[in-house]
Amino acid sequence: MNPTPFIRHHSTQLIISLLLFVLLLPLIIHGLLWGWSAAGVISSLGSAALIALLTYRSPPLIIALTLVFWSIIQSVTVELVLAVGRMPSVTDAIYLVDRTMVQQSLQGNGLTHPAFLLAMLTGSLGLTGIRLLSRPTPRSLGFRNICLAVILLSPLHMITRQWDLAAPPWKQYDILHKLVVETTSKYIFNNQTTDIAWASVQARKLTSLDLQGTRLINQGKARNVLLIVLEGISGADIDQIREHQGYPSDQKPMPQLSALAQEYDAMHIPDFVVHNHQTIRGLYSLLCGDYPKLDFSTPKATELLTFKEIRTSCLPAQLANYGFSTHFLQAAELAFMSKDKVMPHIGFETTRGRESITPLPGEGDEITWGWDDKAFFSGSIQAIQQLQEQERPWFLTLLTVGTHQPYGAPQSYLERYPSPILAAIAFLDESASHFLTQLKEMGVFENTLVIITSDEARGNELRMGSAWGISMIIAPEHEELPAFKEGVYGHIDLAASVLDYFSLPMTPGISGRSMFRNYDQGREILSYTNGFNRHLNSAGNLEECNFQRVCREYDQGYRFNIPQAPELRRFSDTKAKKQFALVEALNRSVLQPDDEQNFLFANGDIRQLKPTVMNDWTDNLIGAQYLDFGKGTRTSVSLRITAVQTDNQGAALKLSLKEFDKDSSAQPPELPLLHTGEEMSINFDIDNPTGRRGFSFHLLGEGYGEIQIDEFRVNTRPITAPPAATNAPDATSSHAKKRT
Template identity: 30%
Template sequence: MRTVDLRGVLADGSIGLAVLGLVGLLLLTRRWWGRALAWVVLLSFVLMTFALYEFVSVFDSLYALSHVGFLSDATFVGGSVLHLRHPILIGVMLVAGSVGVILAQLPRVSWWRGWAVALGLCVLGHAVMPMSHVYDGWRQRHAIHAQASLLPASAKLKSAGTVGAEVQEVFRADLSGKRWLGPLSDRPNVILVMVEAASGAVLPSLAKAAKLKSSASMPRLDALAKRHLLFSQVVAHQRQTNRGEYGILCGDYPKLLSDQSKMTEQVYGDARRCLPAALRDEGYTTVYIQAAPLGFMLKDQFMKKAGFDELIGDAWFEKSYARTDWGVDDKAFFEQAIERVVELHDRETPFFATLLTVGTHHPFTFPQGNVLEGGKDRRARAFRYADDALGDFLEALEERGVLQDTVVIITSDESAGLVDTQVSSVRLLAQSWSFAIVMLPEPEVKQVDSLYGHVDTALSIADLLGLENEARSFVGRSWFRDYESPRSIFGGNTYARRVIMWTPSEQAIVCDETFDDCKRYGMRKSKFNPKIEGKPAFPRERRLLAEVARLTRSGRAGMDPSDVMALLALDEASIAASDGKRLLTGGQYLRVPAGTILRVGFDIEVEGSDAEVELHQDVFLNGRERFARKAKRIADGQRWQLEYEIHVPTPSDQLVVQLYATTVSGEAATLRFRSAELSMRRGADADPRVNVLVDDVSTAAH
């Protein structure tokens, strides 16, 4: 066992022994309720420990309390939480814990002495053993230690002082470089494909050049990249899809610190002008296609505000070879999406289509029994499956003549890293490593190794199409221009709670979200393969990174009292009996200030021959259920009106309002939404109560 692992064992031991001591105290009550509480405490700890283990194995970082709200979202739970990697292990742990509490005898004095000695040794050993910046934080401390050491960034982060023109350069469009490509004539179509969580390391040639080994690969995509334009070092500015997509589509930095996403804020406020809206104003038909449900993360509303004319999500895909709550597998996704793309191509107007896959997201969706060469685990097999699906899609586009007048851009929404190394700095920076492949109607072959970012995507597409006025409304530089000098580029990692700056001098500055701990790393063969040992960052570097991080948070802080947010973008939805339980809205993750009264209202009518729908509506705050109406049955010709207020005396960063529907009678039902709204106003008292104003089923008026 290495020293770094010993420190982690001592951390886990100190927390585990503390919980065991609490269990012992509850047993000393000699009452049935004391033993029952001991059982609850121990099994809760077992479940939390197992959840941390699962989270680390997928996301390579400790679980942050800021993400607890995801546990209240049906799409997240059905898509990831219920697809455990080690189900037998948790079963054994729960049974062993239950049997242990049931059979446990009252702890004696000798037991308490041994417990105190063990706890003291663990706490002392953990305190005196220094942290190593070489290895991952999750190997050296328990999640509870990590949460206790990180105050919310908003509590500490203030203006870091002026750093002059450097900050101004970060947030403006830079078209000063010498153009080496474009502008293209005849207004070509544009297809933007985002492969869920793909890292630059999935392209074997890039991994080899960076002297890194990847746990997953896409060899067909790598071969394609060698025949077109390849941007090998592109920064993915944040983890999580909604943050990554916002930066790509809107040409603006996402928030670099853990906070409510800008995509969410755009829904209830004035929206930033994004690339789809700019292209729509230039005569393009705009379509957004994703495999996952559109209601999750408010995509149904954000994408409309961003400028997409048509939205296609999980419910649109009738065929699948494999399916989870996250959506259809990648092969089925591309096979059906191509038909819509060809229809768009056959029109007289140009189109902009954005496609987002989901098969390479945990639990990694592909048909059971599918065996692919080079797939060592589920994640690796999912990427090989996606590689074949994407390759077939591009070949079909060529066969059907779409590529003759279409630009295709392939990148990722975020990066999962996917490098095989125990060095924490390498793993962290790899989780910001993406790429971009650009296929032109008249193919050009070139590899560009200069550092760019996802934030440059919108500006680059507008620049390629000759829309310089539109390009100037975005942040960044054009991929298709050469610049005299490099620039600083910024990223964040909400899972690892880190903020990063790549400097023009080939350095990476890495800070925690409090900016108390900042290290400077030199680079080796790649901008994402730093040297193992970091040195303390210079004060000016820390100030610049802190100031940029602060300014990326300068969007709206929360809903104003006058704001009313639509919870559904649809006027109606068709729910087939075969759909099962379907999520209609959820995943908002809104910030609610203390002293707020929430008002939620739904007015829904049901139509359909002999149809009956079972509706489920609930509200969660910080992962805790505050309101629920379960199994509310509404028949054909009936109308359900529900309106209530929730008093929120303490602040919350995780408000989720959900509505599910299941057709329980008849083949299908149509739900018509007369209203579905959320509003906030000040005035909550200390009593966190719920007031139901209307809960009525009546005959619908026609």
């Protein structure tokens, strides 16, 4: 039986049915996963109406492209909200369709709701097929229909703009609505003037050092400092912190660590703020006592590499100046985000990563990003045993990676827990608790200040969960410290707190307060997570502004169960503009506006080749990520590589360029195949007439053996400036040169 006549006869009913299925399925799924709100339903219906206008009786190609895009962003929203507790942003929309990023994110555990994406794509392609078979006369969207869409959708937008602001954003907005409004709001705001002078004065106040409080202890008894940074852990994961905040939850993600914290008389900081997403930004703020940029432009930590001198104001450099040996150890490879360069630049004497860890037999395994948490802590115990034997006091920073997406946990844990992230947290809980027990048995707590914190917070169902970090302090004088330290603190306070604990003088550049002092007065503090700018103002009220520049003020401080706090008012006027002007002032680069940027990302660095390159992320051999190039500038790249040792197949090298993790329009030269003893060099320019943001270099090397990156330099200057000096041969060449 030929179905074509039936389809043609009933094409209108079939098209309407499938269109309703594809457009309304996300609304149903969202309600089942996290509940409905009035604003969210209106937003979803408005987005569905817009998609309907774009697809009904449109050419099949337009239908297919529109509905596939719709299906993907809806699926991405579900996965991102469930994984890290936030909605996609405009920049996410750019890179989440990138093949290598998707492969990296899905490796190991896959989609949590693949049936949703499959149903959406099936409905979309079915609708396109019926449209092809029915052969109605295509109609263009037309100016009249566009005007009709604007007239119909504008009132819906104004309703959701002011309604139900206390709900999490994924309950409040459909993703398409959010992306459109986010883009237009940024454009409108960027074309408005603000009080720059006022913002500069306020920013200086926020970045000043405040040691006016009363000491909890006279001077610390500890000799050493151990900073343990747990990837993405939230305050809601620790029983005592969660209960102190009055946050009811049946889940207890980290019961073992919570129990040990109570046994060891840890001092908790319940109101502990992480200032932004991304590990490198959290580490910079923790270790250098400064706000990170409250957006996703070039991290300040990366900008430090343009200076030849070590950043003496950062905590590792200051402790080294006072006689400490300083060490950084992480479970992942160091090259990503330039931690192999940044950490020595802020004063660490040794910086080690995945390649230097040798866990005991049977102690853990390797995962996507590096060593799992059990293996990492096994290797860390060995490092601490060596440090305990030396005469100098020591400062060691540890960074885990197992609770980073796509989450690393043994299969037995994945089978016991409802989601990969809960399995990874449970595995971290067991691994970290065993590690602390070993430290106790070794006597480390008797002479070491131990601080357990997080680089960022993955978020949860709480509106402010993505800004809620942890800070637990185990000190030799634990009996003199309270179980809960009242007051609001954040990443920015850690460096000052450690130096104040030892009563050490502080060089200019350290900001914040000491967690070892009591303060009579409140304080101001800011964060930017999940698309919300949050400002604890001088009156002790919390101001929270969303991506539409609509702000809400609460009469409760930086407490994280914010839906319980009464709302004082909403504003989107001059006060809102000042709020964002203050953020811009804090975001100012550590560079001067006219400074020439000269990054040296490699200088004689040895790198192991990968037998097979799986993706551009974990296999990247250099750490030149998320750079911003100004408008009207030229970026000159110089790369020199020597093949130290290869097999007969040689080293197959590739350099790829990305913007917001999507392939860039700029194309580098192809790199030649290298064998043992051979060298190559390339020099090329990238013009930035309109500027570039989130620019990354990915150097991939496939084969057996190792190469030496003799130089990888990235220099950006105004196009009118003279060419940058370089020691590389043929600086004006845009081709790869190879010699033996």
